[in-house]
Amino acid sequence: MADPILQVSGLSLRYQTRHGEVKAVEDVSFKLLPGQVMGLVGESGSGKTSVAISLMRLLPDNARVTGGQVLLDGRDLLSMGFEEVRSYRWHRISMIFQAAMNSLDPVYRVGDQILEAIETHNPELTKREAQERIAGLFQLVGLDPQLTQRYPHEYSGGMRQRAVIAMSLACQPDVVIADEPTTALDVIVQDRILRRLKEIQSDLNMSMVYITHDIAVVAEVTDRIGVMYAGKLVELGDTSDVFGSPIHPYTSALLSVFPSIRGPKRELVTLPGEPPNLIDPPAGCRFHPRCPYAIDACQTEDPPTVERGSHWAACWNPLPVQTGPQETSGPVSLEEQ
Amino acid sequence: MTVSSGLPDIPSAAGSPTPLVRVESLTKLFPMSRGLFRRPSAHIHAVDDVSFELFEGESFGLVGESGCGKTTIGKLLVKLMEPTGGRILFQDDRDTAGGQTLTDIVDTSGKDLKEFRRKAQMIFQDPYESMNPRRTIFDTIAEPLSVQGIGSPPERMDKVRDLLELVGLTPASTMLFRYPHELSGGQRQRVAIARALVVEPTFVVADEPTSMLDVSFSTSIMHLMSGLARQLGVTYLYITHDLAVARYMCQRIAVMYLGKIVELAETEELLSNPLHPYTRALLSAVPSPDPAHQRDPVNILGDVSAPVNPHPRCRFHDRCPMAAPQCYVESHPPMEDHGGGHLVACYRV
Numbered sequence: 001m002a003d004p005i006l007q008v009s010g011l012s013l014r015y016q017t018r019h020g021e022v023k024a025v026e027d028v029s030f031k032l033l034p035g036q037v038m039g040l041v042g043e044s045g046s047g048k049t050s051v052a053i054s055l056m057r058l059l060p061d062n063a064r065v066t067g068g069q070v071l072l073d074g075r076d077l078l079s080m081g082f083e084e085v086r087s088y089r090w091h092r093i094s095m096i097f098q099a100a101m102n103s104l105d106p107v108y109r110v111g112d113q114i115l116e117a118i119e120t121h122n123p124e125l126t127k128r129e130a131q132e133r134i135a136g137l138f139q140l141v142g143l144d145p146q147l148t149q150r151y152p153h154e155y156s157g158g159m160r161q162r163a164v165i166a167m168s169l170a171c172q173p174d175v176v177i178a179d180e181p182t183t184a185l186d187v188i189v190q191d192r193i194l195r196r197l198k199e200i201q202s203d204l205n206m207s208m209v210y211i212t213h214d215i216a217v218v219a220e221v222t223d224r225i226g227v228m229y230a231g232k233l234v235e236l237g238d239t240s241d242v243f244g245s246p247i248h249p250y251t252s253a254l255l256s257v258f259p260s261i262r263g264p265k266r267e268l269v270t271l272p273g274e275p276p277n278l279i280d281p282p283a284g285c286r287f288h289p290r291c292p293y294a295i296d297a298c299q300t301e302d303p304p305t306v307e308r309g310s311h312w313a314a315c316w317n318p319l320p321v322q323t324g325p326q327e328t329s330g331p332v333s334l335e336e337q
Numbered sequence: 338m339t340v341s342s343g344l345p346d347i348p349s350a351a352g353s354p355t356p357l358v359r360v361e362s363l364t365k366l367f368p369m370s371r372g373l374f375r376r377p378s379a380h381i382h383a384v385d386d387v388s389f390e391l392f393e394g395e396s397f398g399l400v401g402e403s404g405c406g407k408t409t410i411g412k413l414l415v416k417l418m419e420p421t422g423g424r425i426l427f428q429d430d431r432d433t434a435g436g437q438t439l440t441d442i443v444d445t446s447g448k449d450l451k452e453f454r455r456k457a458q459m460i461f462q463d464p465y466e467s468m469n470p471r472r473t474i475f476d477t478i479a480e481p482l483s484v485q486g487i488g489s490p491p492e493r494m495d496k497v498r499d500l501l502e503l504v505g506l507t508p509a510s511t512m513l514f515r516y517p518h519e520l521s522g523g524q525r526q527r528v529a530i531a532r533a534l535v536v537e538p539t540f541v542v543a544d545e546p547t548s549m550l551d552v553s554f555s556t557s558i559m560h561l562m563s564g565l566a567r568q569l570g571v572t573y574l575y576i577t578h579d580l581a582v583a584r585y586m587c588q589r590i591a592v593m594y595l596g597k598i599v600e601l602a603e604t605e606e607l608l609s610n611p612l613h614p615y616t617r618a619l620l621s622a623v624p625s626p627d628p629a630h631q632r633d634p635v636n637i638l639g640d641v642s643a644p645v646n647p648h649p650r651c652r653f654h655d656r657c658p659m660a661a662p663q664c665y666v667e668s669h670p671p672m673e674d675h676g677g678g679h680l681v682a683c684y685r686v
């Protein structure tokens with residue numbers, strides 16, 4: 001097996017707020033092989049973006065990494081000097097931000113902003129070559145290259161998001177972290193961009209961490225899936241295995257209930273109980289207050305790792321192995337418990 | 338947030354069709370930035386001669402290609418922008434004597450405008466853009482209340498807490514005095530929803546309100562919004578790219594392409610019997626949540642085209658797999674009823 005391009009081990013991150021310390025990421029570990037796409041899923045507020053910005057080392061002032069390593073090609077990004085991190089960012093590892101507006105400066109033309117990134121990291125290119133690369137990237141994301149001359153406020157929401165996708169690819173990085181990159185796109189444009197991304201990714205052997213809440217997109221684009229709940233990675237494995245036979249009750253709930261346009265209209269269920277308070281997270285397994293399978297141990301002790309082939313989860317009372325095709329309406333009805 | 342139930346079946350809007358809003362030939366052109374293109378007369382036809390009605394208490398879905406004009410329609414309807422042409426008529430509820438009068442919001446001003454600003458709210462597509470980074474979550478949500486002079490400070494606090502709990506930002510006490518940048522993307526989106534609902538509007542433009550939320554949260558938000566529709570008769574213009582969400586939330590759906598509505602029908606009818614070739618392509622592009630499933634390729638030609646000074650012919654002609662010579666020469670096709678209010682603008686159906 002190839003050496004991983006990215007290896008995250010024991011990553012923990014906290015934010016200071018006036019209400020207390022938010023324990024947003026706790027002991028997260030995973031690795032990414034060259035050319036691999038890993039999906040990162042989990043409910044809103046579970047720490048996905050926090051993991052992503054740690055990998056970029058673009059942390060806000062009130063954030064503190066309390067442990068762990070992020071090895072990119074064997075070098076720890078978290079202990080690198082500031083200048084060195086800067087030379088890695090965009091060039092070796094880039095990010096498509098969840099908030100497109102956060103990465104676009106409203107007072108500069110969109111094309112000039114991308115040009116600047118290319119000029120910094122690929123000084124060997126002439127201005128003309130750089131502009132051609134940008135025009136190519138715009139075409140790739142379905143934007144008219146003339147739009148490079150316009151300002152962000154003249155773009156629609158989805159056009160901005162596509163400009164940011166183009167920007168993340170401008171310096172041909174080894175790893176792209178895509179944080180909900182297609183939330184503002186219609187499915188035709190999304191489909192087209194996901195296909196093109198796949199092509200580029202295999203041409204350049206680029207790896208991706210793909211954060212999304214869209215289970216259908218995860219199923220279509222990822223090789224591996226990591227599931228986060230309340231700051232912890234609770235399950236990780238090959239996409240087909242995780243979908244086929246989830247180990248953790250939370251994963252099963254997450255993957256099994258989704259609205260669909262095909263077939264009869266099914267009832268949608270919400271996860272019962274309150275979302276966890278990350279300032280004072282539950283002891284033991286953080287999911288136990290909402291878990292229909294919780295046993296005594298779950299309330300007090302950290303769950304052990306259950307391994308099944310390519311695939312593991314942290315759970316005291318794992319789901320049985322599923323054989324045969326899974327009923328999509330959901331093996332676990334959290335509602336009935 | 339603790340209720341774990343599905344959405345109730347949506348009653349058919351055809352039952353009591355009182356129009357709350359009537360949009361007639363709405364048009365919005367944006368001049369292209371100066372000095373970049375030779376012709377100063379170049380315009381982006383963001384919304385181009387669009388007409389429809391919204392019934393009281395209905396959720397009307399607006400879907401379509403990125404950049405086709407959905408947000409622009411939303412902003413026009415809540416008067417955050419002035420149209421280039423056309424009329425936006427709102428039902429005037431001061432007339433209680435049975436008959437209704439419709440008022441063009443373009444002419445609204447003074448006290449009426451202030452009341453309109455309370456009744457008509459917009460949940461913005463980009464929750465990052467629409468929030469002041471220096472205001473706490475409490476101030477962000479309570480601001481429309483203070484602008485409108487509604488409630489005493491303790492009443493406002495109670496109201497904000499209740500709404501935070503309703504949108505799943507719990508415990509509310511750990512959220513109130515944070516700043517927007519101290520929340521996750523989906524949490525911020527829920528603050529935007531709370532802010533729009535706090536003044537008890539009767540009309541809400543919801544622009545991709547749950548695009549960053551997982552199914553569980555987005556289901557409870559849809560539940561909250563359709564509950565308000567039933568209890569208080571709130572009407573929604575629901576903009577989304579997620580057709581599955583539109584299926585659960587909306588009674589009718591309009592499909593837009595480059596500034597035009599090209600198809601409009603009741604939700605199940607549109608999903609099971611799409612007639613316009615763009616709608617068909619759109620439905621076939623919806624990904625499947627099964628890793629083993631292979632979809633057919635999407636039947637649409639070419640790249641996205643830009644709505645700059647478009648030719649008067651069918652906006653979709655150059656991407657249409659069914660285009661005939663007629664589509665290249667005649668003007669953009671009119672909306673025609675193909676039975677039961679299923680409207681389509683296409684020469685080829």
Ligand SMILES: Nc1ncnc2c1ncn2[C@@H]1O[C@H](COP(=O)(O)OP(=O)(O)OP(=O)(O)O)[C@@H](O)[C@H]1O
Nearest residue numbers: 015024044045046047048049050519521522523524
């Ligand atoms: N700068 C910050 N200061 C304080 N708390 C923060 C900050 N950024 C995020 N948080 C909190 O940390 C937790 C994790 O946030 P994060 O943005 O990583 O979630 P997420 O999984 O990306 O969610 P979403 O899907 O909603 O974007 C949340 O509870 C959030 O409120």
Ligand SMILES: Nc1ncnc2c1ncn2[C@@H]1O[C@H](COP(=O)(O)OP(=O)(O)OP(=O)(O)O)[C@@H](O)[C@H]1O
Nearest residue numbers: 154156157158159367383403404405406407408409
């Ligand atoms: N202020 C503006 N100045 C110039 N052009 C604009 C402005 N706002 C929007 N446009 C243009 O108008 C068209 C419609 O934009 P709009 O934001 O309404 O699209 P949308 O349907 O909401 O797209 P999306 O799904 O990507 O959000 C786009 O071509 C956009 O570039």
Ligand SMILES: [Mg+2]
Nearest residue numbers: 049098521522
């Ligand atoms: Mg996030």
Ligand SMILES: [Mg+2]
Nearest residue numbers: 156157408462
């Ligand atoms: Mg929009």
